Structure formats: structure tokens, C-alpha cells
Amino acid sequence: MKRRTLFKAATALVAVMGLGTGMAVAQDAEKTIIGVSIPSATHGFMGGLNWHAQDTIKRLSETYPNLEFVLSTAGASAKQVNDIEDMMATRNIDALVVLPFESEPLTAPIKAVKDAGKFVTVVDRGLSQEGIEDLYVAGDNTAFGRVAGEYFRDNLEAGSKIVVLRGIPTTLDNERVEAFQKALEGSDVEILDMQHGNWNRDDAFNVMQDYLSKYPQIDAVWAADDDMAIGVLEAISAANRSDQMWVIGGAGMKEIVKRIMDGDKQLPVNVTYPPALISSAIEMTALNFVSNAPVSGRFIIGSRLITPENAEQYYFPDSPF
Amino acid sequence: MKRRTLFKAATALVAVMGLGTGMAVAQDAEKTIIGVSIPSATHGFMGGLNWHAQDTIKRLSETYPNLEFVLSTAGASAKQVNDIEDMMATRNIDALVVLPFESEPLTAPIKAVKDAGKFVTVVDRGLSQEGIEDLYVAGDNTAFGRVAGEYFRDNLEAGSKIVVLRGIPTTLDNERVEAFQKALEGSDVEILDMQHGNWNRDDAFNVMQDYLSKYPQIDAVWAADDDMAIGVLEAISAANRSDQMWVIGGAGMKEIVKRIMDGDKQLPVNVTYPPALISSAIEMTALNFVSNAPVSGRFIIGSRLITPENAEQYYFPDSPF
Numbered sequence: 207m208k209r210r211t212l213f214k215a216a217t218a219l220v221a222v223m224g225l226g227t228g229m230a231v232a233q234d235a236e237k238t239i240i241g242v243s244i245p246s247a248t249h250g251f252m253g254g255l256n257w258h259a260q261d262t263i264k265r266l267s268e269t270y271p272n273l274e275f276v277l278s279t280a281g282a283s284a285k286q287v288n289d290i291e292d293m294m295a296t297r298n299i300d301a302l303v304v305l306p307f308e309s310e311p312l313t314a315p316i317k318a319v320k321d322a323g324k325f326v327t328v329v330d331r332g333l334s335q336e337g338i339e340d341l342y343v344a345g346d347n348t349a350f351g352r353v354a355g356e357y358f359r360d361n362l363e364a365g366s367k368i369v370v371l372r373g374i375p376t377t378l379d380n381e382r383v384e385a386f387q388k389a390l391e392g393s394d395v396e397i398l399d400m401q402h403g404n405w406n407r408d409d410a411f412n413v414m415q416d417y418l419s420k421y422p423q424i425d426a427v428w429a430a431d432d433d434m435a436i437g438v439l440e441a442i443s444a445a446n447r448s449d450q451m452w453v454i455g456g457a458g459m460k461e462i463v464k465r466i467m468d469g470d471k472q473l474p475v476n477v478t479y480p481p482a483l484i485s486s487a488i489e490m491t492a493l494n495f496v497s498n499a500p501v502s503g504r505f506i507i508g509s510r511l512i513t514p515e516n517a518e519q520y521y522f523p524d525s526p527f
Numbered sequence: 528m529k530r531r532t533l534f535k536a537a538t539a540l541v542a543v544m545g546l547g548t549g550m551a552v553a554q555d556a557e558k559t560i561i562g563v564s565i566p567s568a569t570h571g572f573m574g575g576l577n578w579h580a581q582d583t584i585k586r587l588s589e590t591y592p593n594l595e596f597v598l599s600t601a602g603a604s605a606k607q608v609n610d611i612e613d614m615m616a617t618r619n620i621d622a623l624v625v626l627p628f629e630s631e632p633l634t635a636p637i638k639a640v641k642d643a644g645k646f647v648t649v650v651d652r653g654l655s656q657e658g659i660e661d662l663y664v665a666g667d668n669t670a671f672g673r674v675a676g677e678y679f680r681d682n683l684e685a686g687s688k689i690v691v692l693r694g695i696p697t698t699l700d701n702e703r704v705e706a707f708q709k710a711l712e713g714s715d716v717e718i719l720d721m722q723h724g725n726w727n728r729d730d731a732f733n734v735m736q737d738y739l740s741k742y743p744q745i746d747a748v749w750a751a752d753d754d755m756a757i758g759v760l761e762a763i764s765a766a767n768r769s770d771q772m773w774v775i776g777g778a779g780m781k782e783i784v785k786r787i788m789d790g791d792k793q794l795p796v797n798v799t800y801p802p803a804l805i806s807s808a809i810e811m812t813a814l815n816f817v818s819n820a821p822v823s824g825r826f827i828i829g830s831r832l833i834t835p836e837n838a839e840q841y842y843f844p845d846s847p848f
Contacts, residue, residue: 258819267817269590346824478821485820490811497586498579498843499806500799500828503667507824522819 238495239274241293242488243304245328247526248432251457253306254481254527262485266492273492281303283311290315294322301494303487309334316420325494337431340494340502343487345479349509351382353477354428354454355389357511361474364394366425369417370403371403371410371434382448386428398424403434412436418445426452432459432476439472448472456479458512459527467517476512478520481527483507538640558818560595562614563809564625565650567602568847571624571754572778575802575848583806587813594813604632611636622646624808630655646815650808661823663817664808666800670830672703674798676710677747678832682795687746690738692724692731692755707749709793719745721820724755727745733756739766747773753780754799758812760793769793778802779833779841780848788838797833799841802848804828 214350247253256279263275277295280286286307295301301502302319306312313334320326320338328339356369370386373379383400390397400422403410410429417424417443427442429435435455443449452472454464458478465473490501512520563584569575578599581823597618605626614620625642627649632677634655641647641659649660666828691707694700704721711718719742724731731750738745739762748763750756752846756776763769773793776783778800786794811822831839 261819269817286848340829387582427718436572480821482819482821485818486814489814489818489820493807494812496590497810498803498805500803500809501807501824502831503828505824505826507821510823 218285218376221251224476233380236272237274238297238301239276239297239301240301240488240491240495241290241297241299242275242277242484243286243289243293244277244279244301245307245326245482246279248281250459250527251481254459254522254525255484256527257522257527258482259484259488261482262488266488270492273495275456275488278305283307287315294319294324299324301327301491302368303327303329303484303491305329305484305487306331306333313338318424325491329484335527341487341490341505342503343483343490343505344507345376345483346506346509347381347466347479348385350456350477350479351385351387351430352389353509353511354456355386357454357475357477358386358395358426358428359390359393362395365396366394366486367396367398367421367423368402368426368428369398369414369424370428371413371430371435372400373405373431375402382430386430391449403429403431404432404433407433407437410434411441412437414438414441415444418442427454427457429453431455432457432462435459435462435473458527460522462518463512463521464523466512466514467521469514471490474513476517476520478510478512480520481525482506483521485522523526544840547633549571557593558595558753559622560597561622561624561809561812561816562598562611562618562620563598563615563805563807564607564610564623565598565600566607566626566628567600571780571848572802573574575780576805578843578846578848579803580805580809583809584756587809591813594816596809600627600636600760604628605731607633608636611640615640615645620645622648622812624648624650625783626650626805626808626810627652627654629778635657640785643760646812648808650805650810662808662811662826663824664811664826665828666804667827667830668699668702668800669706671777671798671800672706672708672751674709674749674830674832675777676707678775678796679716679747679749680711681709683697683714683716683746686717687715688719688742689747689749690735690743690745692734692751692754693721693722693757693842694723694726694755696723703751707751722759724750724752726752726754727840728754728758731755732762733758734840735759735762737763739763739768745772748775750774750775750776750777751776753783756780756783781843784833784838784842785844787835788842790835795834796839799831799833801828801841802846803843809826 245252247256276293278289280293307322317338327341330344401413429438432455435453438453452474456477493499494501539594566573568577587594597614599610638659647660648662651665722734724734750759753776756774759774773795814820815822
């Protein structure tokens with residue numbers, strides 16, 4: 207029974223230390239320290255993720271005075287490895303929540319934390335070896351593609367023509383695109399083209415410019431990512447064709463969500479792949495220490511359709527993303 | 528942004544109601560009501576689940592004064608349908624956490640709750656129609672069989688002979704047994720027999736009595752469930768063969784966990800399939816209202832090996848199970 211165990215350990219330590227400073231020691235001994243290691247805020251999505259990590263740590267620190275957090279951000283794998291070793295050596299963390307910068311170089315250092323008996327939560331990117339972490343939290347790439355595809359299927363007339371922008375060539379991108387295509391199967395919607403915009407605003411601008419010069423009829427665009435959607439919208443605007451097609455991005459960037467809230471016809475909906483998934487990971491890890499709920503396992507966060515009706519709950523004006 | 532929305536709604540209501548009773552109204556308006564509907568405590572596992580539901584509701588009510596809970600238990604599907612309709616009609620719940628007594632008759636009533644815009648969490652047993660619930664929380668039957676199988680594989684000498692007791696013939700039981708067999712593949716452990724003990728103590732006693740009379744050498748028993756393990760242990764004791772074989776049950780019944788803590792050689796380990804999964808479901812549903820963490824999706828709780836070293840964290844002496 208975790209809660210009681212924590213209390214007993216603290217009481218025992220007070221007994222050993224004597225009564226004089228008992229109260230202060232008890233409070234200190236009861237502290238559970240959770241390390242959070244994430245990539246730096248180098249682009250929009252990661253900026254949002256950093257903001258949500260801080261927001262969640264603030265909420266949990268206020269709710270549970272016995273929880274303490276150590277947050278570190280890294281712009282490279284080597285720095286992240288150092289951060290984690292430092293959390294173990296100087297802070298003696300009880301748990302680690304980590305979004306690995308890369309899988310391969312982080313696997314051994316994270317395994318060392320697990321082997322030392324700590325609770326380990328891995329977020330979004332799996333390790334190179336299975337079964338190390340206690341809890342895995344990630345988004346659902348299949349649902350991300352399916353939910354978007356279903357919206358195109360249900361909101362376009364027969365004979366409609368669309369174009370797709372793909373991300374960086376990865377398994378993740380394949381999963382999304384295959385699910386999108388599957389959702390459209392049997393409909394009369396035609397996919398004219400699918401090129402890689404690499405989740406990059408400028409690349410997406412170039413790909414869309416090319417589509418616009420090639421195809422006289424485009425009724426809708428699956429930009430599949432909000433950074434790409436921004437590039438796509440610029441290209442459409444430059445071609446003076448803004449009234450001809452709508453655009454669906456993805457991941458819930460705040461500027462895009464705001465336009466959905468405001469009823470912008472060019473951006474009718476969006477699909478979530480929330481940077482706040484780091485919040486779910488930190489909250490569930492905290493539950494391991496403050497509740498009796500089992501939190502070991504696999505939590506796959508569903509991708510939801512953001513519509514004008516529900517957009518407010520996905521809008522975080524203070525977040526950079 | 529959920530937290531802020533909640534606050535704004537309360538503030539707006541205070542403004543409408545006037546200033547005189549503002550404070551009281553604000554507190555009332557901010558209450559979020561979570562309905563919890565579970566089967567009655569008709570057997571050991573469900574008794575544990577009922578206890579954990581109450582324990583979690585107590586913890587959350589103390590931690591978050593703005594959360595309110597309505598708990599109902601049902602011994603039949605018709606009663607559970609009534610309970611849920613009553614929660615909607617008389618308490619206007621904001622969320623429902625439900626472990627369906629049966630899938631088929633509960634699907635339409637739970638869909639009605641979802642269609643009314645409530646947050647719906649389904650636990651352990653899926654509905655007949657996919658995609659209704661926001662959050663699905665369940666145990667991992669494949670891991671349940673695999674973890675047990677790996678223990679047999681790693682802790683028996685070549686040439687060892689074992690017997691298996693199966694549950695009620697169901698997909699769930701098939702998943703567990705197939706994963707168990709797969710974990711043993713390539714080892715020199717022989718499965719002598721696999722008969723259905725139906726997760727029942729008396730049936731398991733009879734099956735084991737039969738095994739004992741048939742097989743002169745049995746080195747270990749996978750009872751696959753702690754109720755069955757109790758029946759198996761009685762049969763072994765009656766045959767005076769307690770020193771010849773060890774027994775692995777499953778689900779973490781407190782009497783069994785206690786014996787593991789005490790280093791009982793006949794019961795070296797156990798595999799979790801925790802009745803506290805209801806706690807995970809209630810805690811995560813609560814997070815939907817008190818945090819910004821996305822909690823929609825699928826949480827599959829891993830099955831863990833309970834050993835003498837870690838048994839204390841799985842031991843709940845106050846629970847009936």
C-alpha cells in the first residue's frame with residue numbers, strides 16, 4: 207500500500223534521527239522527487255510541450271506539497287543523458303518522466319534509472335529496447351490520420367479533389383497517411399497528390415505552390431500539421447484561391463485553434479496530437495505516489511476532432527504553441 | 528482550457544444570481560459530479576473492486592472539494608441501466624465511470640450519456656459498439672499470461688512437468704493461455720494438462736484432485752487466478768504433496784499476497800490483474816476536470832510480477848480481496 211509505506215519510512219527516519227528536529231526531518235523525508243527530462247523548446251510543438259510541463263508541475267506542487275519536481279530541458283541527446291545522470295546523482299529522484307530526444311542513446315541511461323528501482327515513464331518516443339519503462343504515454347498516429355480522413359469523407363461532395371502534405375519520411379508519418387487513405391476508401395473523393403512537406407512551414411509553402419500550379423481544381427488540403435498548414439495557407443493566399451478550398455492541419459496550434467473558435471471557414475476543424483501529453487505523463491506518474499491507483503502500463507491518447515463547438519477546451523492562450 | 532472554463536461558468540452564474548448569496552452559489556456551481564457505476568461485490572475480485580472504488584472516492588473528495596461522486600452498485604444489468612439513468616435524471620452528472628455488468632444491454636444507455644455531452648470512462652469490459660467512450664481502462668490479459676509463463680520458464684529445471692487450470696471459456700481466457708504457452712515455447716517444461724476450473728474454488732479443487740491422481744510428477748501449477756489457487760492448494764494438501772510443487776495464482780488476492788510477503792515457498796510469486804483498476808479509471812476521469820492533461824484514450828494496465836521484495840505495495844489489508 208504505497209501511501210502507507212511512504213508514511214512509515216518517514217516515521218522510521220524520524221525515530222532514528224531523534225526528536226529534536228523531528229518535524230522538519232519528517233517533512234523532508236516524505237518528499238517524493240520526480241525528475242522530468244524533455245527536449246528544449248526548439249520549435250512550436252516542443253515549445254507547447256515545455257509550457258505544459260511547467261504548468262503541470264506548478265499545479266501538482268500546489269496540490270501535493272510532498273511532491274517535488276526537477277525539470278531539465280536538452281537540445282541534444284548527450285545533454286539529456288547528463289541531465290538524467292545528474293538527477294540520479296545529486297537529487298536522488300524517485301521517478302523519471304522522460305521524452306527521449308532520440309531513442310538509441312537514451313535507452314541505456316534510462317534503463318540504469320529503472321534498474322536502480324525508480325519509477326520510469328517514457329513519453330511519445332519509444333526506447334530501443336522494450337519493457338524498460340513502467341508507464342508509456344503517447345499519441346495515437348493511426349487515429350490522427352483516421353479522424354482527419356473521416357472529416358474529408360463526410361464533408362466533401364462526390365467528385366471532390368484533394369491534395370495531401372506528408373511529414374518527414376518516418377514510420378509515424380506512414381501510419382498517419384495509411385489511416386487517412388483507409389478512411390477515404392469507398393468515397394468518391396480523389397487524392398490528386400501526396401508530397402513531403404517535412405512538417406516544415408517553408409517546405410509546405412513550396413509543395414503547395416507546386417500543387418496550385420499543377421491542379422486547377424483543389425477542394426481541400428490535408429496539411430496534416432499546423433506548421434505545414436501555415437505554409438499552405440500562405441501559398442493559397444498568394445495564388446488568390448483562398449475561397450476555393452479549406453485546409454486541415456493537425457496538433458492544435460493555438461493560432462489555428464483560435465481561428466476555428468472564430469468560425470473561420472478556411473480552417474473548419476483540426477485534429478489533436480496534444481503537446482499536453484507530457485501533462486498526462488507527469489500527472490499519472492504523480493498518481494503512483496499519492497494514490498493507490500495502478501499506473502503502470504500503456505496510455506495511448508486519442509486524437510480528437512477540434513470543432514468550433516469544442517475548440518475552447520483546446521485553446522491555451524498562454525502557451526507558445 | 529478546462530480549468531478556466533469551469534471558473535468562468537461559475538463566475539457568470541454568480542453574476543446572474545446577484546451578489547447576496549454569491550459565495551455559496553459559486554461553490555455550488557463549481558461542483559463537478561462524477562457518477563461511478565460498478566457491479567456488486569458478489570465475489571472476491573468484485574469485492575476488492577468495490578473497496579478500491581470507495582477508497583479512491585474518499586481520497587479524491589478530500590483532495591478536491593469541488594469534485595462530488597455518486598457511487599452505485601448493481602447485481603444485474605437492468606439495475607445498472609436504471610442506476611445510470613437515475614444519475615443523469617436526478618444528479619445531472621458531468622462524467623460517468625462504468626464497469627459494465629454485461630456489454631450488450633449497457634451499450635445503448637452508456638451511449639445516451641455520451642450523446643448528452645458527458646465524459647464517459649468504460650472499465651475492463653468493452654461495449655458492443657466501438658468509439659463511444661472517451662477513456663477505456665482495462666487490464667492486459669496477454670501480459671497476464673506472458674508474465675506467468677516467463678516465471679515458469681525461468682524457474683523450472685529442464686524436464687519439469689506442470690499443469691494448468693483454465694478459467695471460464697472466453698476470449699479473455701484464450702488470450703491469457705495462449706500468451707502463457709508462447710512464453711514457454713522452446714523451454715524443456717512440459718504442460719501435462721489444461722482443464723477448465725472456471726475461476727471457481729470448488730471446480731479448481733476437483734480439477735486438481737483429478738490431476739493429482741493422474742500424474743505422479745507435478746513440479747508446478749499455473750492456477751491463473753487466486754480463487755482457483757485456493758482450491759488447488761486444498762487439493763494438494765489433501766493429497767499430502769505440498770512439498771512437491773509450487774502454485775502460481777493471479778490477480779493479487781490479499782491472503783495470497785501476504786503469504787508471498789512472508790516468503791511462503793509454495794506460493795513464490797503472483798501476477799497482478801488489479802481490482803484497483805477502477806481507481807485508475809476514477810483518478811484519470813477526475814484529472815479531466817482538475818488538470819489540463821488530456822485523458823481521452825486507452826489505458827491498458829500492465830500485469831506485474833508480485834515477489835517477496837515488492838509484495839507490500841500490492842497488499843491492501845483493509846480490502847476484502
